[in-house]
Amino acid sequence: MNYKSFSLLFFVLLMSFDTVTDKINPVISSLEKTEKATSANASVYSQIDANSFALPSFECFNLAFDGFNHLKEKGLIQKNILTIVDFSLSSNTKRLWVIDLDKNIVLFQTLVAHGRNTGEEFAQAFSNQAESFKSSVGFYATAEIYNGKHGMSLKLDGLQKGLNDKARERAVVMHGADYVSESFIKQNKRLGRSLGCPAVPVELNQKIINVIKDKSCLFIYHPTVKQEIVSKLAS
Known part of the structure; x- marks a missing residue:
């Protein structure tokens, strides 16, 4: 050469x-x-001080906290309160956490319902469509309080297009429900289900709503849609 x-x-x-x-x-x-x-x-x-509760899994928290920081930087959420719902867990377990990130403490851990068409004991199918009666995953900003058929309720704004951005038109809100209770589980072997709303126990409804209202971050997780959640958060 x-x-x-x-x-x-x-x-x-x-x-x-x-x-x-x-x-x-x-x-x-x-x-x-x-x-x-x-x-x-x-x-x-x-x-984080678990405060006599159990912490969510780190996998779930890691994604939730990443999203919280991203949305806070964009000004879409304002309060340093992070609510996590882990729908990979049985509905018979306490799979909703409210964490105060200023004080690094868990304020609540409780039962939470998924939609009737999302699954029986375990959540399996999700939708952003009206009348689907399914839960929607991803990141939300909590909004204003109103009084509806379930009493005090909290409106939610879905922040991820295609995943949960139709929350308002679907009337997906947080509210209390008597079917979200240990007694219902004992009688039916699973928690009751909503029409797609993250319903919580009646006795905790007002307390939780008053803490998380007005632009805090709510994150609903399921591992089967993790990549879609991440990709839509970045877009």
């Missing part, structure tokens, strides 16, 4: 290397940012 041919080959290899490097560097940078965020979230998680 003569000098010119070698130089040309070296140039081509160098350009190819630069192209590959250009593609790899953003991926490495993204992974580094993700690792740093996860580490920071783990630090926050480790400092």
Whole structure:
């Protein structure tokens, strides 16, 4: 191989290397940012006072806290209150948490219903469509209080297009319901179900709503739609 041919080959290899490097560097940078965020979230998680309750899983909290920070930066939520609903858990367990992020303490952990067409004991199917009677996953901003057929209720604004942005028109709200109780579980072997609303026990309804009203973050999680939640949060 003569000098010119070698130089040309070296140039081509160098350009190819630069192209590959250009593609790899953003991926490495993204992974580094993700690792740093996860580490920071783990630090926050480790400092939360469970307050005689059990903490949500870190996987669920990690995604919820990422979303909380993102939405806070965009001004879509204002209060440092994070409500997490983990629909990967049995409806017979207390799968709703309200966390005060200023004081790093769990304020409530309680039962919460999913939609009647979302599943029996376990939530399995989700929808953003009217009359589906299914729950919608993703991030919400809590809104104003009103008095409806279930008494004090809290309107919710879905913040993720295609996942939950029709919450208002579907009348998906937080409210109390007598079918969200330990006694209902004992009689029916599962919690009662709503028409898509995250219904909570009657005795805690007013207390929870007064804490989380007016633009706090509500996150409803299920692992089967995790990637869609993440992608729509970033868009």
